[in-house]
Amino acid sequence: MLAMDYRGPRRVRIEHKPMPVIQHPRDAVVRVTRSCICGSDLHLYHGMVPDTRVGMTFGHEFCGVVEEVGPDVQNLKRGDRVLVPFNIACGQCHFCKQGLFGNCHESNAQATAVGGIFGYSHTAGGYDGGQAEYVRVPYADFGPTLIPDWMDPDDAVLLTDVVPTGYQAAEMGGIQKGDTVVVFGAGPVGLMAARCAWLFGAGRVIVIDHVEYRLEFARTYCPAEVYDFREIGDPVVFLKKITEIGADVCIDAVGADASGNAWHTLFGKKLKFEAGNATPLAWAINSVKKGGVVSIVGVYGPTGNMIPIGNVVNKGVTIRANQASVKRLLPRLIDHVQAGRIDPKGLITHRVPLEDVAEAYHLFSSKLDGCIKPVLIPNAE
Amino acid sequence: MTQSDKANAAASEAPSVAYPSIDPATVVGWGVDADPKNDPTWPIRDRSGDDGARADWTPPSAQVAGVEILQSVEYGRRPAVVGESTPPAGLSGMVRRAAFRFSEGQWGHWLLLMGADRLNTVEGLLQDFRRGRMPNPLFEMGFVKHERRHEAALATAAVVGVAVAGLVLLNRRRHHLSL
Incomplete structure (x- = not known):
């Protein structure tokens, strides 16, 4: 599959990488349909976050279609459209039970301060992210949320981080x-x-x-x-x-x-x-x-x-x-989008094929061409 | 056992602390000013289901990691799921293992990791050369589109080639003059 590949400060490229696989019974593999570059990805891109390793795939704002689920994932099935909160949260630790899904204690071996985050260095758990065609989603029975039929995928992808x-x-x-x-x-x-x-x-x-x-x-x-x-x-x-x-x-x-x-x-x-x-x-x-x-x-x-x-x-x-507790806020925010009180996709200024990820990072980082929010689209026609 | 496993084992074998046992009910005035509304964490932290339990939740089943995972010494046990992207390797990996001997509160931990990141960038370039791949900074820094990456690589190779040839010629000339 194609995926973004970090090579060092201000250097990224597209690479062929192995497909992600189920590594835990609560995992899913999601085919990415939209993936944003976040302002906080630029901290990684600029080499400012410790333990950002060459070869990693960034991307914590993405939505897509469930491709495969582990044996313990009963609430999702292949083909479901899901938006995936950037927090990797188990839903059962002391912190998750209090709604602090950004502070899960069961998803980040490298640091105790923050829970796991997709594609956000090993300081946030060392998970490859969603700037790729496919991504492994841990605790898929808890985090991913079904995208309502009426919702535009451009709105859905912004509900994974920016809006919350x-x-x-x-x-x-x-x-x-x-x-x-x-x-x-x-x-x-x-x-x-x-x-x-x-x-x-x-x-x-x-x-x-x-x-x-x-x-x-x-x-x-x-x-x-x-x-x-x-x-x-x-x-x-x-x-x-x-x-x-x-x-x-x-x-x-x-x-x-x-x-x-x-x-x-x-x-x-x-x-x-x-x-x-x-x-x-x-x-x-x-x-x-x-x-x-x-x-x-x-x-x-x-x-x-x-x-x-x-x-x-x-x-x-x-x-x-705190890091936003996405899962806690989603029901309210979906209401706001449906009622037209907020317009997430109104932030999107650039839709870029995944292959042009390096150009998109440069555009966003250097604030060129009126860029507010770039969205990467895998398999763009 | 890897160095990081040894460090993790050492952390888990640290002597447990004996806490003084004081029954709050024996303290004069205990709780008389307690006010549930005085909660600056609301609504971010939902205490409504707080059963007083702290670290005794039933953990999810543990992922069997297929690669080396470095672990913060601040954990009693490894969290149930781990990311297996880009395991530590090479010289930068050695520095990262050293970093994880320090807690997250010590600057040494983070400074060593930042140093490892810089080493890792050089390792990435060497890895490209080993695989016969010419670094393509114009493409990787986003100055050219994906479909023009080959032209960018050729341009980079040409510039590097000319620069190397120039240096060789300059060196020969100096050598010739010194004779």
Whole structure:
């Protein structure tokens, strides 16, 4: 089968690889019909996530058709259309029983902090991902969800990560009616977080980024007030001025690959002395009001970052963070899609044959051609 | 037994800690201010079915791994399913095995893994050469489309060839002048 193949920072290619097989009674093999490149895949692509091995296949956002199931999988059959949450979760450990499906204790031998994630380095379990024609899906009797007949596969594939992550970012903010919400980052997750902030009753939604076409997209898609941080001076001072006392809720939807501070870019991104560049998180902490909430869904490496933790204490800031618990959120999100309250496929700007995966990564990473969200399509005609 | 198996075995044989046993009911004022609404984890963490059990769930049946799996020393036992992509190998594999002697809380663990990743990139190039495959950075970095990858490989080979020939000529010239 054809699959994406990581060769080193900023180098990927398409390769013929062996077909995945059932390795556990609860496994399934899924034929991939849609697979996205996620903003967090770019952290891998840029060589920022430890234990990213040459030869691995990335891809944690995918949907497809069940090809084969293990003997313990009773709820799926060959031919079922499924969307597969990016979390690999057993459904029965202490953490899964509490709905923390991103923190499953039975799916990641290499690290205890996070559960297994498809195609996301050995720090997330060492599973090959869905940027391929076929993929092995562990715990298939728990994770995969049948795609409703009425649902477009382009919507379904975005329900595996982007939509739940953006939604949970807003949910963790504890947004109350009328609240002012600032979202740092106008990538797909930031855009979805800003869109979902309205669902929780936000009174004002502000998006900060520096990529003009993405800010323009946010202005209409979310919809939101948008500001280019290169044009507003000190973003913290600016936000305090336009919100008077600071935002009620700030959301970091960028993570390790941020821009905006030369020091952190050098030490965090280039020299890897920090777990990436946490500039938006510092801005979030400093621009949220006293007693406010900072919600983090941007992905960082496992080491450390320089952030103003003293201000968190002095301001009484509540910080909330986690990988999205996709399975927990899916029923609500499917309702939202059906009711037309959110439009996941509206984020897709590029549909690319799987064979052109290298070009798609370059396009997305370098923010070329107005790229918001690229989707890879295996066996594209 | 591999080095990683030895490290995992050593971790599981660590002496157990004797916890002091204090019955909360004997503490004056225990629980008088407990408030179920004071739950900053809601609704991300659903405590409604919390039976107080911690690590005694019935684990799923264990996958029999067909490759070497490195395991965090913070686990008491291996999680039931594992990913078998790209097992550790070569020099980078040795460094990765060394990294897994440290816990996730130690920088040495992660720095060694980052170092192994960089070594692994070089190993990947050498692997390509061993298989008679010319690296094709223009294609792999996404500057050319899939259908034009062969032209990109030829262009790369031509550039490398010219560069190597130039260096050889330069070296000969220097050698000639020094005589």
